[in-house]
Amino acid sequence: MPDSPRAEPSLRALQDSGGAEGQQDEESHLSTVAPAHRRLIAIVTVATLAFGLGIGWLTAPRSERISVPSMTAAQQKSEQAIAKTGKVDPDSLEFAGTKHGAAVWTATHGKEACLVLVLDGQQSIGCADPAKGMWGAGMIGVGAETTLDDGIKRSVSATMMKDLRGERVIGIDYWDTDPDDTSWEQQYSQEDRRLIGALKKVDLAGPNLMLVGRDDGVAIWAHFVDDKCVAVVDPDTLQVSKSCEPGDSSRAVQVRYREATYSAKWTERGGVTLTIFRDPLDKKS
Known part of the structure; x- marks a missing residue:
């Protein structure tokens, strides 16, 4: 699910030489992925969005090859707070380690597996x-x-x-956004930046915006932060047509514009597949 925009993680895992935050015994099971310059492919039907300015990998503590890292007093307090939420089985909580300032636990909730992240006192719990x-x-x-x-x-x-x-592993990745930096726009043409100006007014902008395809010159945009959204900007009126689905939804996101319906579906690896549907009487079909 990270930049101004600054990097795309490569797939070559490197042995970590340090930099893990927390206790020394965590470092034995941390590795990192080297960052590369981030690029977004514009005129395609499948676009891959990779976040991150460095990914750390935590091997979950159930493996017999490693020891469970020790917690700081603050992390112990966080664990106690997590156990009281009712969102996980308290006895199942296992501390996985820290990276990029975030502490991570694994747990269960009934038959579901859970992952918990705490960053500056904020809890994020996901189970499935x-x-x-x-x-x-x-x-x-x-x-x-x-x-x-x-x-x-x-x-x-x-x-x-x-x-x-x-074996279960946990990848931790981060990305930074400067609210005053619009450098992410420089990859787009002057005309595309004019359309982005309209997208900004409906909160569809920033490094998480992708140009996933064009249909007879019409740009189709995708945006994913909390929700998955697809949008089209009318080049004449700058009116935005958009549609969104919750971030955890597996449904395709569809938006109607003129005689076409644009359907975008996020793949398991963070890419977007775009399908174009036209009315039967449309002469372009």
Whole structure:
């Protein structure tokens, strides 16, 4: 589920040489993924959105290969607060470690597997069927946002999944957004930036905005923060047609514009598949 925009994580895992926050015994099971420059593909029907300025990997503490990291006093207090929420089985809470300022726990809630993230006192708890997860393939994700001392907004997310050996791992990733920095717009043409101006007025802008395709010159936009949204801006009137679904929904998001319906579906790996439907009597079909 992170930049101004600044980076796209590569898929090459590197052995962590430090930088893990918290106790020393955490470092034995942390690794990180090297960041690369982030690019968004504009004129395509499938676009991949990768967040992050560095991803840390926490191997969940159930593995016999590692020891459970110790908690600070503040983290122990957070664990006690999590246990009282009623959203997890208190006895199932296991501390996984810390990365990028966030502390992470695993737990269960009945038959569901749960992931918990705490960032600057904020709790984010996500539970799902361990086989299906939230987005398929057993993936469960949580996230929170904080403001740094210099005014930069930092979003931290954690995703629990299984590696190739079937062992549970947790990927933690973060991205920074400068509210006063519009550099993410520079990848777009002058005409596209004119349309983005209209999207800003309906809160569909920022580094999480993607141009996922064009239909006879009409730009189709996708945006995913809390909700998944698809939008089209009329180039003449700058009127925005948009449609949104909750972020955890598996339904396709569809928006109607003129004679066409644009349907976008987010894939398990964070990409967007765009399908265009036309009325039978439309001469373009």
